Amino acid sequence: MDIKKEDLKVLYSSEQIQKRVKELAQELNNFYKGEEVIAVCALKGAFMFASDLVRYLDMPIKIEFIRLSSYGSSTISSGKVNAVDIKLPDLNNKNVLIVEDIIDTGLTAKFLIDFMNMNFHVKSLKFCSFLDKKVTRKVNVDADYYGFEVDDKFVVGYGLDYDECYRNLPYIGHI
Ligand code: 5GP
Secondary structure, X not given: OOOOHHHOEEEEOHHHHHHHHHHHHHHHHHHHOOOOEEEEEEEOOOHHHHHHHHHOOOOOEEEEEEEEEOOOOOOOOOOOOEEEEOOOOOOOXXXXXXXXXXXXXXXXXXXXXXXXXXXXXXXXXXXXXXXXXXXXXXXXXXXXEEEEEOOOOOXXXXXXXXXXXXXXXXXXXXX
């Protein structure tokens, strides 16, 4: 499938996104109350969301990156989570905030939450996803914080790709 930028319909504009990201950051600031947080950004899709979000967080914050993939060059989840690079420092007794681009089937979120719980005794674990496709869930998992709910549409932009393109768009679009 070939998607042209002109064929994309804007679902959330850059202005709407920035407003919502600030609101989310405020919720997180209220929750953590100045305690140190380790934000774990799931690459590649969450890079833009994470970089905007952390700018609005006011607690001491360290940022780690992990790389996962489940889609390849398709618009349908492969149903398997591929941990491309998941090296992390010692997260025992830390406030861990997983930052993800979108929850779809929930497999990636579940994989990450299970991974953290199996490997570390964290002080707290929260999951913050920019988008939530609640209708396509296959496993029982929920974000503690999310930006916008989306229908069962394949979306691109603001970090999300189609075959590695469109990550740089400042808005969320769909075909
Ligand atoms: P899940 O494991 O929840 O099925 O999928 C999570 C991953 O699939 C996300 O991190 C994201 O990379 C990818 N994904 C799910 N839905 C979409 C979508 O609508 N657009 C894009 N570009 N990626 C998606």
